[in-house]
Amino acid sequence: MGWGFAGPFVAVFGLVFLAPIGYALYLSLFQDRLIGGTSFVGLDNYGKALTDPRFWEGLTRVGLFLLVQVPVMLGIALFAALAIDSGRLYGKTFFRVAIFLPYAVPAVVASLIWGFMYGTQFGLVGNINDAFGVTLPNPLSPSLVLASIGNIVTWEFVGYNMLIFYSALKVVPRSLYEAAAIDGAGEWRVVTAIKLPAIRSALVIATIFSIIGSFQLFNEPSILQKLAPNAITSDFTPNVYTYSLSFSGQQHNYAATVAIVMGVLTAIIAYAVQLRGMRKG
C-alpha cells in the first residue's frame, strides 16, 4: 500500500531525474562528428573537459564568486536573523517579512531591476554621475560584472537564508537563555556560546545550498548578458558554457560531459563541507 502512495512520485522522479542522469552518462561516452557520424570514444570527452581552458576559466570564476559572495550573504543573513531573534528590534515582524520579500522575486526580474539600476543611461549609477559630476566605475564593465552579479544573488537569497537561521533559532530552548542570564552572561556571550552552536546544522545546510547555487550560476549572467554583452562571455560560468555548447554549438555530447563533471565536483564539495561542518561538533 505504501507504494500506492509513493508510486506516482517515484515514477515521475525516474523520468525527470534518473533517466536524464543515465542518458547524460551515455551521451558523454560518444562523439558526433560531421564525417563518420556518432562513434564511441570512451572517456575522451572527460579528458577534453578536464584540459579545456574555457571550462577552467568558468570554474575559476564561480570558485572566486563562491569564496566572496557566500560568506558575505550568509554573514548578512545571520546578522539579520540574530537581530530579529534578539527581540531588540522595533517592528521585528516587518523586518522579517521585508527582508524575505526578494526571495519571491524571479531571478529575471531581479537581474533586470539591478541591471537597469547599474546602468548609466537611466540607472542610479547614471543619476549619481549626473548629480555629483563624477564618473563612477561602470558596474557592468568586465572587471566589475562578477561583483555586480554577486550583489544580485546576495539580494535574492539573503532573506531566504535569514529565514532558515531564524527558524532554527526559534527552537532553541528559552531556558538556556535564562540560565545564561543567571550566570551573568552578556548578550554577545549568549550568541557565541549558545545560539551559534545551536544552529550549526542550519549554517551547514545553508552553506551547502549556497555552494550548489554558486556552481550552478546561470540565470543572472544569462539575463545580464544583454545589458553587458562584452563583459559576459559564452564561457562565463560552467553552466553558461554548457548552455552555449549545447544550444548554440550543437555539441550535445561534450555539453553532457561538462555537466557531469560539474555535478560530480559539486557533490564532492557539498559532501566535504557537510563532513567538516558536522565533525566540528
Place this chain on the structure above:
Amino acid sequence: MTTSLPTAAPGSAEPAGRTPAASTRAASGTTTSKRRERRLPHTPLNPRPSIPLTLVAGLVLVYTLLPLAWLVVNATKDQNGLLDSFGLWFADDTHFWDNIGRTLTYDDGVFVRWLLNTLLYVTAGAGGATVLAVLGGYALATYDFPGRRAVFAVVLGAVAVPGTALAVPTFLMFSNMGLTNTPWAVIIPSLISPFGLYLMWVFAAEAVPTELLEAARIDGSGELRTFFTIALPLLMPGTVTVLLFSMVATWNNYFLPLIMIKDPDWYPLTLGLNAWNAQAQTAGGQAVFDLIITGSLLTIVPIVAVFLLLQRYWQSGLAAGSVKE
C-alpha cells in the same frame, strides 16, 4: 541561481517528535503571550528594543527594499521620464495606468498570453508537485514498505545533483519524445520537488499519529478513505507550505522554459520579459524599457501578494521543519 528549493533547515534525518496539537497550540499562543509580555518589566528574556540595533538592521532593510522601491517609482514613468528624472523619485507626470494599459496590449496582448501560460504552468506544475509530495511524504512517514529506505536515499542524493546538469539530457530526451515546445516540457519536470517530499515526510511523521491510523483501520476504514478523511486535514499546514514554495519556483522558473520553449506563444512571463529586454538592447529593436519595468512589476505583484497573505502558513510550516537538537 536555480536553487529555488524550500528548505526546512533539516538538522538530522529524523523528524522531531512534536505533536501537531502542540505546534498548533504554540502557534495560536504567540499572540496572547506577546500581549502578556508587554505588561511585564524588561528582563534578559524580554529585552527593551534597541535604537542602535534597529538602525543597523535597518541598513539590511534598505538594501532589500531599495530595488523594489525603484521598480514601483519607475513603473510610473514613460520612456522620457525614465531618461530625464531621478531614479528614486517620480517624474513630473505620471504614466502608471497608461503603462499598465500599454503593457497588456503591446504586440496584440502577448503579455496577457504569457501571464495565462504562467498560470497554467503554476497550476499544473506546482499543484501536481504538491500532490505528489504529499502522497509520497505520507507513504514514507506512515508505511513500512519494501524499498522505502532506498527511495529516501535516492531522492535525498538527487538534491545534490545540480538541476542544470540535468537540463541538456532532459532536453534531448523530451526532444526525442516530441515534447519540447509544448507546455508538457515545462510542467513535467516541475512535478518533482525533492524538498517538498522531504518536508512532507518530516511533517507527516509529526502530524499524523500512527495510532490514529490503526484505530481507523480497526474501524474498517479503507486506506484511501483513511488518507482523505484523517491524514489530509492534519497535513494541511505542511501542504500549504510545499504548495507555496513550489508556486514560487514555477512562477519564477527561467532556465527550464528557456531550453524547452522556442515558440513565444508558450513563453511564461519570465521568458517574455527577457525577450523584451533582448529586443530593447538590439540595435534597431523597439526600446520598450517602460514596458519591461511595468511588466516586471506586474509579474511580481501576484506572487508577493500570495506570500504576504499566506505568511502564517509558510512561517509555521518552515518552523515545523526545523529540528531541535
